[in-house]
Amino acid sequence: MVKMTKRNVLLAGASVTLLGVLAACGSNDNADNSGGKSADGDRGKKPTISATVYDRGLIAASEGTMEKNRWTQWINENSPTNVKFTAIPRTESKQKLNTLFASGSAPDLIFEFDPNIKNPLYDQKQLMPLDDMINQYSTTYKKLLEDNPILKQVSVKSDGKIYEFGKLNEAIPQFIIAIRQDWLDKLNLTMPKTTEEMYQVAKAFTEQDPDGNGKKDTYGLNVGPGLGDIFGGTNLSNSYKDENGTLVRTWDNFEEYIDFTKRLYDEGIIDKDYITDNNGAKARQDFLNGKTGMFLVQSNYSFWNRLWITDYATLQANAPGAKLEIMPYPKSPRGQFINWINNPVQLTAVVNRNAKNPEAVMKYVDFLSEPDTGRTLTNGIEGTHWQAGPTGCPNPIDQEKNKTELGYLGQDYNMIFSVVSGGKCSFTASSFNPDKPDEKLAKEKFKENMDIFYNMIDQGAQFPGLTHLEHLPTVPQDLLVDFQNANTEIGNLMTKAIVSGGGYTTDKALTEMQALWKKYNGDKLDAFYQEWYTANKDTALMPDDIFQIVKDQKATQEEILK
Amino acid sequence: MRESYGDKITRIGISILLLLISISCLAPVINILSISFSGKQAVESGQVLLWPIDVTLQSYSALFEGTRVLASLWNGVVMTVGGVLISMVFTICAAYPLSKGYFYGRRTFTLMLLFTMVFTGGLIPTYLVVKSLGMIDSYWAIWMPGAVSTYNMLIMRSYFEGIEPEIEEAARIDGCREMSLLFRIVLPLSMPVIATLILFYGVGYWNNFMNVLIYINSTEKYTITVLIQQMIASQSLLTESLANDTSALELVPEGIKSAGIIVLILPMVVIYPFLQKYFVKGVMLGSVKG
Numbered sequence: 001m002v003k004m005t006k007r008n009v010l011l012a013g014a015s016v017t018l019l020g021v022l023a024a025c026g027s028n029d030n031a032d033n034s035g036g037k038s039a040d041g042d043r044g045k046k047p048t049i050s051a052t053v054y055d056r057g058l059i060a061a062s063e064g065t066m067e068k069n070r071w072t073q074w075i076n077e078n079s080p081t082n083v084k085f086t087a088i089p090r091t092e093s094k095q096k097l098n099t100l101f102a103s104g105s106a107p108d109l110i111f112e113f114d115p116n117i118k119n120p121l122y123d124q125k126q127l128m129p130l131d132d133m134i135n136q137y138s139t140t141y142k143k144l145l146e147d148n149p150i151l152k153q154v155s156v157k158s159d160g161k162i163y164e165f166g167k168l169n170e171a172i173p174q175f176i177i178a179i180r181q182d183w184l185d186k187l188n189l190t191m192p193k194t195t196e197e198m199y200q201v202a203k204a205f206t207e208q209d210p211d212g213n214g215k216k217d218t219y220g221l222n223v224g225p226g227l228g229d230i231f232g233g234t235n236l237s238n239s240y241k242d243e244n245g246t247l248v249r250t251w252d253n254f255e256e257y258i259d260f261t262k263r264l265y266d267e268g269i270i271d272k273d274y275i276t277d278n279n280g281a282k283a284r285q286d287f288l289n290g291k292t293g294m295f296l297v298q299s300n301y302s303f304w305n306r307l308w309i310t311d312y313a314t315l316q317a318n319a320p321g322a323k324l325e326i327m328p329y330p331k332s333p334r335g336q337f338i339n340w341i342n343n344p345v346q347l348t349a350v351v352n353r354n355a356k357n358p359e360a361v362m363k364y365v366d367f368l369s370e371p372d373t374g375r376t377l378t379n380g381i382e383g384t385h386w387q388a389g390p391t392g393c394p395n396p397i398d399q400e401k402n403k404t405e406l407g408y409l410g411q412d413y414n415m416i417f418s419v420v421s422g423g424k425c426s427f428t429a430s431s432f433n434p435d436k437p438d439e440k441l442a443k444e445k446f447k448e449n450m451d452i453f454y455n456m457i458d459q460g461a462q463f464p465g466l467t468h469l470e471h472l473p474t475v476p477q478d479l480l481v482d483f484q485n486a487n488t489e490i491g492n493l494m495t496k497a498i499v500s501g502g503g504y505t506t507d508k509a510l511t512e513m514q515a516l517w518k519k520y521n522g523d524k525l526d527a528f529y530q531e532w533y534t535a536n537k538d539t540a541l542m543p544d545d546i547f548q549i550v551k552d553q554k555a556t557q558e559e560i561l562k
Numbered sequence: 563m564r565e566s567y568g569d570k571i572t573r574i575g576i577s578i579l580l581l582l583i584s585i586s587c588l589a590p591v592i593n594i595l596s597i598s599f600s601g602k603q604a605v606e607s608g609q610v611l612l613w614p615i616d617v618t619l620q621s622y623s624a625l626f627e628g629t630r631v632l633a634s635l636w637n638g639v640v641m642t643v644g645g646v647l648i649s650m651v652f653t654i655c656a657a658y659p660l661s662k663g664y665f666y667g668r669r670t671f672t673l674m675l676l677f678t679m680v681f682t683g684g685l686i687p688t689y690l691v692v693k694s695l696g697m698i699d700s701y702w703a704i705w706m707p708g709a710v711s712t713y714n715m716l717i718m719r720s721y722f723e724g725i726e727p728e729i730e731e732a733a734r735i736d737g738c739r740e741m742s743l744l745f746r747i748v749l750p751l752s753m754p755v756i757a758t759l760i761l762f763y764g765v766g767y768w769n770n771f772m773n774v775l776i777y778i779n780s781t782e783k784y785t786i787t788v789l790i791q792q793m794i795a796s797q798s799l800l801t802e803s804l805a806n807d808t809s810a811l812e813l814v815p816e817g818i819k820s821a822g823i824i825v826l827i828l829p830m831v832v833i834y835p836f837l838q839k840y841f842v843k844g845v846m847l848g849s850v851k852g
Contacts, residue, residue, distance in 0.1 A: 055781050057792035058814070061630045065781045087781040089788070091795035099776050102686045103693050285608030314603050404628065 047360035048082040050107035052097075055087035059408040070405065071377065071413055079367040081360045093117065101126050101352075108355035109364065111348055111415045118350055119474035122163055128351040128358065129161040137362040140369040141165065144418060150549070151418075153539045154345050154471060165365055166347040168418040170427055171550045173339035173453055175226030176299040178307065179327040183210035183293055191325070195230060195260055195332045198294070199269075205293030206269045211319065217291060220269035222283035223261065224296030225340075231257040232334045233464035234494070236487050237475070240466045240529060242537075247466070247530050249517075251510060254494065256333050258506045261498045275495055287311075290319025294327060299449070300342045304428065308442040326445065328452045329461075338461040339453065343470045344549040345541050348415040365416060374417035374426065380406050391560070393425035395433060419553075427553075429560040447561040457550060463543035466533075471541040473532045479525055486520035591827075598622070598820035605816045621817035628818075630781075631789060631825060638768060638785040639829070645705045645767040646760055652709045653718055653759060658744055660715075661722035679712045685776070692777060703777035704770060711766070714759050721755040722748060757840030761833075768830060790822040 055066045063069045067085040076082050086107045088096050094117050100106040101121065112118055121127050134142050145152040148168060155164045184191065184201070187208050192198040202220025204210075211218055221227075228234035232253040239254070240247040264270045277283055287295045288311060297307055315322045329339055355361055367373055379386045379394040385402050389395035396402050411417065419426045429450075432443035466472070475483045490513050497509035516522075565573070592612050597605050601616030609615055625631050659665045660672055683691070688707060697703040725748060733747050749756070774788050793814045 055784075055792070057629060057784075057789045059630060060628050061633050062627075065630070067781060086779055089775055089792055091792055092775050095772075096775065099686065099689050103689055105693070105698075282608070285606070288607040289609075311606070314606055317603065318607055407628070 046080065046082050047357050048084060049109060049355070049357060049360045049364060050084045050086060051109040051364070052088045052107050052111050053085045054090045054093070054111070054412045056090045056408070056410075056412075060404050063405065063408065066408070066412075069408075071409060074376065074381075075413065078373075080363045081367070083364060088112075097121075104354070106352050106354075108352050108357070109361050110350050110352065111412075112350070113346070113348060113415075115347070115470050116474055118164065118347070120477075121350065122157055123477075126353050127163050128353045128355055129159075129163055130155075130165070130351060131162050133351075133358045133362045134162065137359045138366055140366040141362070141416075144369060144421065148345075148418075148420065150541065150545055151345055154541050155347055156539065163350060164347040165349040165351075165416045166345060167416050168420050168549070169342060169344050169346055170419050171341055171344035171546060171553055172300055172428065173449065174298060174300045174342040175224075175229070175296060175340050176449060177221075177226070177327040177329070178295045178297060178324045180205070180210070180290075180293050180322060181325040182321055182323040184325075185323075186210055186212075191327060192330050193328075195256075195330050198330045199260065199263065202264065202269045202293060203267065206267070210293065211290055219271055219286060219292050220264065221294035222280070222287065222292055222296055223270055223274045224280060224283055225298055226296050226329075227261070228253070228257050229337055229340050229464035230329050231260065231332045231464075232337050232462070235465060235469065236490060237472055237483070237529075238465035238467070238469055240533075242466070242533075245534065245537075247526065247533055249526065250334075251514065253334055254513065255506055255510050258494055258497050258509060260332075262506065265498050266501060272499075275499065284311075288314045288318060290315060290322055301428065304446065305442060308445050309438045312441075313438065326449050326452060328456060336456070336459070336461045337464045338456050340464060341468070341546055341550070343468050344546055346470065368414045368416055369418070369421055371421050371423065374414055374422050377409060377414040377417070378411060378422075378426070380409075389433070391424075391430065393430045424556050424560050427556060427560055429557060443561070450557055450561065454550070454554060457547055463546065466529075467540065467542050468546065473529075473536075475525065476528065479521060479528065482520040483525055486517055486522065486525075489516050489520075594820045594823050597816055598824050600817065602815060602817055621815070621821040624815075625818050625821045625825070629789065629793075629822075630784075631786065631822065633782065634784050634786040634789045635825065635829075637783055638787065641701050641704060641770070641774075641785055642764055642767040644701060645708075646763045648705045649709050649711070649714075649763045649767075650756070650760065653711070653715050654744075654749070656710055657715050657718035657722055658748065661719045675710075675712045675715065689776065698777055699779045699783070701778075701783070704767070704773045708766075708773070711763070714762055718752070718755050718759060721752055725751055754840045757837045761837050764833070765830060786826055790819075790826045793819050793822055 053066050059066055059069065066072075066087045072083070072085055084107075086100070093112060093114070097106065097110065097112065097117060101124075106126075118127075134145065151166055151168060152162065155162045155166050157163045179191065183189075183205055187204050187210055189201050189204060192201045198221075205220045206218055207216065209216065209218070232250055233239055234254050234257050239250045241250050242248075261270070265272070271277070271283065271286065273282065283292070283295075284297075286292045287297075297303070299307060312324060315324070329337060349365070351358070351361055368377075375394065379396075380402060382388075382394070384397070385406060386394035386396050417426075424430055429443060429446055432439040432446070434440045434443060493509055493513050493516065497504055497506060514522075589612065593610070596612060596614040597610050598621050599614035599617050599619070600610045600621075601618050602620070604610055604615040656675070660668055660675075662668070682688075692698060692703045692707060695706075697706060729747060729751070730743065733743055738746065769787055770785070771787050771791055774785050778784060
């Protein structure tokens with residue numbers, strides 16, 4: 001045991017002081033660094049702005065930090081402005097941005113996906129209107145707005161001014177159903193076309209031992225993403241339909257959804273523990289172990305490769321002979337609905353009202369909108385990270401090297417870069433290398449999926465909801481708590497109805513749900529959405545606009561996939 | 563004394579019960595440990611339970627090479643050691659006078675401290691105070707506002723109060739003044755409570771998440787707790803929200819997350835046995851008066 005002699009005490013005191021000095025030095029050092037950086041910039045008379053970047057904890061130590069690495073250096077060398085980055089922890093961006101704004105230390109340019117974070121900032125008058133900036137200083141981004149009026153249309157807020165920068169995304173299905181074709185063949189079944197047939201097939205998958213192990217250990221399907229969309233959508237803020245300009249709540253969707261799922265639950269066709277499987281990890285395991293017949297799964301961006309390359313291989317290792325096909329969404333009693341489509345016009349950046357140099361911010365946004373910038377901040381540098389492949393699109397030179405040097409990029413530095421600016425190379429389909437068998441398959445399946453998708457739209461499939469969630473208004477502060485309560489309790493009620501067997505009928509659940517909606521000021525919420533809809537239905541992004549974008553992109557998709 | 567038959571049954575029953583409880587506490591940790599050493603495919607299909615399958619160090623090498631885990635581990639150590647030192651100094655300085663009956667205003671000061679246990683400043687006001695003191699983006703922002711935990715200070719105060727007044731009198735007769743009384747007599751007699759509080763504060767600083775996130779802006783100063791939490795939470799973010807995050811980043815595989823959790827808990831697990839002998843005495847403080 002250390003004796004607390006006078007000397008020891010002095011030592012302890014001294015070390016505390018030393019530590020303090022060290023820490024203080026550390027922060028001073030840092031300030032000096034950034035000071036030095038802007039001094040560098042002064043040489044070239046470049047203005048300096050500050051911007052956020054998400055930190056996902058995925059950068060290698062050898063690369064530096066999200067604020068300072070080869071790409072921020074590249075940006076500072078090549079852009080007309082110097083940029084000082086502030087990292088925003090991806091999963092806590094709301095907390096972080098709120099404290100930065102509340103304390104007046106928010107950066108000039110803020111990149112954020114979630115409208116529920118940005119809309120309150122607009123309400124609190126923390127954001128700068130962008131019209132003047134765009135008109136006076138912009139060239140590239142201005143042209144993007146002129147070429148794509150829909151982007152301009154959705155970035156206008158209630159006071160008639162533009163407050164957000166945005167981008168156009170690839171309009172592709174966000175969720176799909178993958179079905180075990182080998183099970184269908186084995187049991188002599190055909191691809192289900194309606195929800196009733198889907199139920200029959202799921203029942204057969206559960207009861208007729210399709211994996212042939214003599215045990216009743218398979219599930220027809222998982223209660224996964226998109227199941228509600230088959231019945232027209234069961235998202236509370238989005239379940240309206242337009243009847244001659246009046247919004248009507250689509251409670252019928254909930255009814256069909258509960259009826260369908262309840263029957264599956266009662267007959268053991270879905271996992272009885274699905275409620276506790278919050279993030280779908282158990283459902284995915286069941287699928288990978290060859291226990292699930294129809295797998296409802298997220299399918300855009302990296303999820304496509306995960307499903308068709310990694311997971312498909314695991315499935316085939318665990319269940320030899322497994323064969324997957326894409327199952328078009330079946331027709332429900334409520335009609336034929338299309339898969340949820342990922343947001344084709346996405347607003348991703350706002351400017352702090354206190355930004356000192358709007359011109360520099362605009363120049364930086366223009367820089368980010370250039371095709372060359374977009375390509376570099378996605379694929380890296382030509383000759384180092386990629387070379388042009390047979391299609392003219394970037395092909396990685398060294399996957400392992402790229403994993404370290406590009407792995408943390410995502411699109412986090414160029415969140416406002418549009419697919420239309422990047423041309424065909426920025427579409428998902430261009431990323432597959434057909435020389436590799438697994439990527440070739442992923443590409444073929446992608447084509448199949450797109451064909452199904454186009455076909456369904458041509459045949460008049462409806463969008464599962466009033467419009468895309470990100471384009472609905474944020475519920476005002478005074479109704480927010482009510483809305484959240486209604487959301488939670490109605491959600492719980494749906495679950496209760498599904499798992500309670502015969503004792504709790506769908507009708508009863510529906511009556512109680514409507515009563516809850518009333519209790520939590522549902523009438524006011526309905527009126528709020530109605531008011532917004534009446535005022536904005538011609539300018540907001542509606543399903544027709546989404547379908548139009550799908551059609552606009554069809555030629556490019558088919559050219560890549562042919 | 564010989565055990566009666568009934569006592570034996572009870573003892574065995576209790577042992578079995580405690581064994582079951584400890585197994586249920588250990589199982590998740592062992593599961594995470596096994597996952598961190600298993601092959602990717604086995605993990606993804608959920609085959610790993612309490613024993614690793616296809617043993618590999620891949621998750622660890624990916625974790626150490628692909629993330630800032632070492633740097634943030636060091637940050638965590640710096641923040642914890644610095645924080646514990648500061649907190650202990652301040653806590654002792656607060657607890658000692660308050661343990662003395664002759665200290666003027668003892669009751670008022672105690673009440674003032676107790677007040678902070680019930681009412682706190684709230685996130686934004688506290689942030690503004692810290693900001694105006696110029697402590698944002700340094701660990702001082704975490705050390706200073708939380709330097710003294712009132713609860714811990716009260717534990718220490720009651721321990722000091724429990725030291726026999728006769729010892730103190732004897733020291734005074736021998737010519738001890740207040741400072742040397744504290745350092746030569748009281749503190750050496752209080753090692754159990756000091757060890758206990760070091761552990762309390764240490765765990766608190768080590769696990770500190772929200773404050774680091776709010777007050778620290780440079781990611782190079784993030785601690786390991788923040789890093790690992792980011793990795794784990796990113797998954798639910800992607801699956802829960804329909805707001806699309808269009809960044810085509812790969813999801814963090816389970817194996818790497820588990821390796822991260824193991825690295826995160828390891829230092830605390832390693833330190834615990836060294837402090838445990840004091841710790842047991844410490845929590846029994848004040849249980850017997852006399």
